[in-house]
Amino acid sequence: MSSSNKYNRVLVTGAAGFMGSHLVDYLVDKGLEVYGLDDLSGGYMRNVNPKSQFTVLDLRNEAGVRNYINQIKPDLIYHLAADATEGRSHFTPLECTSRNYMGYLHLLIPAIRNGLKRMILTSSMSVYGNQQPPFTEDMPLRPEDVYGISKAAKEQATRILANVHNFEYTIIRPHNVYGPRQNKADPYRNVVGIFINKLLEGKQYFIYGDGLQRRSFTYIDDCIQPMAEAAFLDHLHGEVINVGPEEEITIKELSDIVLAEFFPDPADRKKFAPIHLPERPQEVKNAFSSNQKAKQLLNYQPKTSLKEGLGQMIAWARQIGYEKPKYLDQLELDSPNMPKTWKDKLI
Ligand SMILES: NC(=O)c1ccc[n+]([C@@H]2O[C@H](COP(=O)([O-])OP(=O)(O)OC[C@H]3O[C@@H](n4cnc5c(N)ncnc54)[C@H](O)[C@@H]3O)[C@@H](O)[C@H]2O)c1
Structure with a gap:
């Protein structure tokens, strides 16, 4: 360097x-x-x-x-x-x-x-x-x-x-x-933060569609x-x-790891199984990238497994505790396509 x-x-x-x-x-x-x-x-x-x-x-x-x-x-x-x-x-x-x-x-x-x-x-x-x-x-x-x-x-x-x-x-x-410090009180983004915050509230979180969207x-x-x-x-x-890493997982698999890291007792994981809602409009189904160029030019080497990283994030989130999601008073465009979670402030 x-x-x-x-x-x-x-x-x-x-x-x-x-x-x-x-x-x-x-x-x-x-x-x-x-x-x-x-x-x-x-x-x-x-x-x-x-x-x-x-x-x-x-x-x-x-x-x-x-x-x-x-x-x-x-x-x-x-x-x-x-x-x-x-x-x-x-x-x-x-x-x-x-x-x-x-x-x-x-x-x-x-x-x-x-x-x-x-x-x-x-x-x-x-x-x-x-x-x-x-x-x-x-x-x-x-x-x-x-x-x-x-x-x-x-x-x-x-x-x-x-x-x-x-x-x-x-x-x-x-x-x-x-990871730690991610905004987990924004109901419009950050799937991991939203999942964890909902569990901290003592409630089940939501998954849009079948949960088979693939991400890394x-x-x-x-x-x-x-x-x-x-x-x-x-x-x-x-x-x-x-x-970013090349390994992709589905949102459902992500959810399983979050639940496993959050709850030591498998019975709790079952109790907090996510609720499925209709897909969101225009959501890209599968999104993950090649990192060959980052490896060549930036010596990029991801080291943290998802399990380990989620464990760190959950430990941080427990310190902060549950935070009430902050919704905008009004969106610029209303539509029947708007996710129910936002309309009814479910997150
Ligand atoms: N986190 C991800 O997964 C991810 C993935 C790809 C790209 N990015 C990009 O990385 C950047 C950081 O994302 P993040 O996850 O840390 O989000 P973040 O919301 O935590 O950070 C963005 C910051 O920008 C500030 N901000 C917003 N509008 C502003 C304005 N008009 N003037 C001054 N400050 C303003 C916000 O207060 C916030 O602190 C963003 O550009 C995001 O688009 C993030």
Whole structure:
């Protein structure tokens, strides 16, 4: 790995969020001067590293972001701030686009003006849509939801603006990351957090459809190191890299492991067997990626088994306890296709 003094001021957006806060910890431990930004819409002050310089700021506030960037002049940015509610984005397309795409441009434009050297953009597997998995980075961008559109748009804007304005970038596409600090009170996303939070409430959770949707899950520690180190490798400029394990499992299998880790007594596992509901609209059935490129370029080696990672997450979640899910007062579009769990606030 190259030296960590390549950059003077590092900014992490989404620094109070799940992945952003772990990334800040990693960079602080590496001895870097780290600035963090978050509007706390999905993150928590309890996640913020006290050794970082943290500011509460909403990326939709263009003038505020411009002033902030003019002051700190980051030469490296890890962009993680996002409205990451993929399944909700059909019902809140404006919220998703303004937070994700417009918010990103509000950040990127003053950063370029102030001498940005490298952008590490956190994209998502959602850009692949319904193509045949395992997804490889050379596949076309074919998102199936508004969230995926915003991620694809950010990728394209980065590529184009980097070519014209001469900064380096690397795009990371993680998938289904889980672990301690994940927001488990958001009823619209984070399947693992939702399952565990419901069990902490002493109730059964819900599975959409037959539970045979196939996914692969990444433990947070396995994702953060390659993401962080991507900034320090010269040969990664312009690369797009999937980060996550290749082993896929169904949501039903995931549920079985969560129950087994949560309840030592098999009788309890039976009592809390999940309740099945109709499929969600536009949900991609099977989504998992190839990680050959991450292994080659980033020395990516996932180490944590699902059982072990879920055990760690459950131990953390028990410390926090049950948290009441936070629903939006109103979605931008209502529809009979809206999941019953949201309409009737069942999560
Ligand atoms: N967790 C996953 O499984 C996963 C998978 C693929 C991609 N990603 C991407 O990784 C990034 C981090 O995801 P996460 O799981 O840590 O989610 P998270 O919600 O915990 O973190 C995102 C943070 O962004 C903040 N934020 C949202 N809108 C903002 C705005 N307008 N201004 C400033 N801050 C704002 C939120 O408060 C939150 O703390 C996101 O870009 C997400 O799309 C996550």
